[in-house]
Amino acid sequence: METTDFIYKNPERILPSGVSSWKSPSNIALIKYWGKVNPQIPKNPSLSLTLDACATYTKLEYYPTEEKGNSILFDVYFDSEKNDNFKPKITIFFNRIKEYVPFIFDYKYVIRTRNTFPHSSGIASSASGMSALALCIMQIEKELNPLMTDEYFYKKASFLARLGSGSAARSVKGSVVIWGEHKEISESSDLYGVEFPKEIHPIFKNFHDTILLVDKGQKQVSSTLGHRLMENHPYAENRFSQARRNLSELNKILQKGAIKEFIKIVESEALTLHAMMMTSNPYFILMQPNTLAIIHKIWNFRKETKMNICFTLDAGANVHVLYPEKDKEQINNFIVNELTPYCQNNQYICDRIGEGSKPLANDIIK
Numbered sequence: 001m002e003t004t005d006f007i008y009k010n011p012e013r014i015l016p017s018g019v020s021s022w023k024s025p026s027n028i029a030l031i032k033y034w035g036k037v038n039p040q041i042p043k044n045p046s047l048s049l050t051l052d053a054c055a056t057y058t059k060l061e062y063y064p065t066e067e068k069g070n071s072i073l074f075d076v077y078f079d080s081e082k083n084d085n086f087k088p089k090i091t092i093f094f095n096r097i098k099e100y101v102p103f104i105f106d107y108k109y110v111i112r113t114r115n116t117f118p119h120s121s122g123i124a125s126s127a128s129g130m131s132a133l134a135l136c137i138m139q140i141e142k143e144l145n146p147l148m149t150d151e152y153f154y155k156k157a158s159f160l161a162r163l164g165s166g167s168a169a170r171s172v173k174g175s176v177v178i179w180g181e182h183k184e185i186s187e188s189s190d191l192y193g194v195e196f197p198k199e200i201h202p203i204f205k206n207f208h209d210t211i212l213l214v215d216k217g218q219k220q221v222s223s224t225l226g227h228r229l230m231e232n233h234p235y236a237e238n239r240f241s242q243a244r245r246n247l248s249e250l251n252k253i254l255q256k257g258a259i260k261e262f263i264k265i266v267e268s269e270a271l272t273l274h275a276m277m278m279t280s281n282p283y284f285i286l287m288q289p290n291t292l293a294i295i296h297k298i299w300n301f302r303k304e305t306k307m308n309i310c311f312t313l314d315a316g317a318n319v320h321v322l323y324p325e326k327d328k329e330q331i332n333n334f335i336v337n338e339l340t341p342y343c344q345n346n347q348y349i350c351d352r353i354g355e356g357s358k359p360l361a362n363d364i365i366k
């Protein structure tokens with residue numbers, strides 16, 4: 001599908017006041033998205049696992065308005081309290097999506113939202129947050145156009161979510177999601193995320209992700225700046241081709257269940273993301289001494305026990321520890337006893353692969 005397929009074309013009709021509520025999960029990229037061009041088009045395809053425990057709940061109340069102008073009127077409540085900090089990012093989002101959902105000017109909004117993960121945990125909420133908001137807006141479109149197919153609903157939700165935050169395109173639907181065109185992945189697109197199109201080997205189905213909170217502070221490098229650093233990066237083109245090659249490999253690995261090869265690709269992607277930051281201009285080191293200590297502990301444990309444990313990293317110091325269901329107990333003990341002492345206040349979040357976004361009853365979010 002092309003960009004023009006996402007422009008709302010149905011006749012103008014104003015709905016009475018209403019509410020839509022969605023839950024959207026976070027996701028953790030195994031093949032990293034790092035580098036983009038306008039409007040939110042990735043320089044390489046990425047692949048992520050959808051998480052289950054880390055999610056955003058959003059309720060969008062819409063009220064028809066006569067005060068139509070060039071801007072959209074809205075208030076945001078976070079954890080039941082009015083919060084203006086989110087307004088700039090949501091305003092940018094509305095501006096980017098308005099040509100595809102022009103009906104948004106017919107209403108003013110109250111957005112009520114909360115996360116299931118601690119607020120300052122260093123876990124980015126833009127993926128789950130933008131995905132949940134995009135789904136709420138699509139529900140208004142569905143009210144206006146009840147004949148819309150589910151397929152179009154989710155594709156356009158991912159398309160809109162992408163315009164809010166690239167990684168949000170991967171939080172809309174499915175357990176393993178690819179965003180960005182790749183010749184070996186049928187239907188893949190730079191415009192929206194698609195579910196991994198093949199059967200995944202059982203070993204990857206109940207995969208676990210324990211997030212070790214090494215640094216709960218504000219991000220040192222915003223993703224906007226981070227992606228921009230790839231623009232004149234000396235290794236950019238090699239990195240983008242490497243990501244495409246890694247996705248080719250991971251495509252086969254996920255089907256075959258080749259976990260040893262999975263570990264090599266996943267850890268290499270994480271370290272490459274950080275290598276890109278260390279070699280950009282200006283340069284950044286986002287790992288902390290405890291990040292490295294954890295990585296070495298994981299490597300030693302893997303060597304000693306031959307267990308299939310590995311790590312990945314976001315654009316920060318936190319470590320995601322990935323492992324299959326089968327080894328859950330022993331690895332959990334290892335995490336609690338040996339890794340959590342490196343976390344701030346010993347804090348960590350146990351998560352696992354989830355199924356994607358879900359509509360919510362409107363009374364769940366107050």
Ligand code: DP6
Nearest residue numbers: 029032033046165166167223224315
């Ligand atoms: C390192 O999706 O946060 O997490 O499109 O500017 O909102 P924007 O960027 P964002 O970038 C995510 C970067 C990453 C890797 C990934 O999730 O693929």
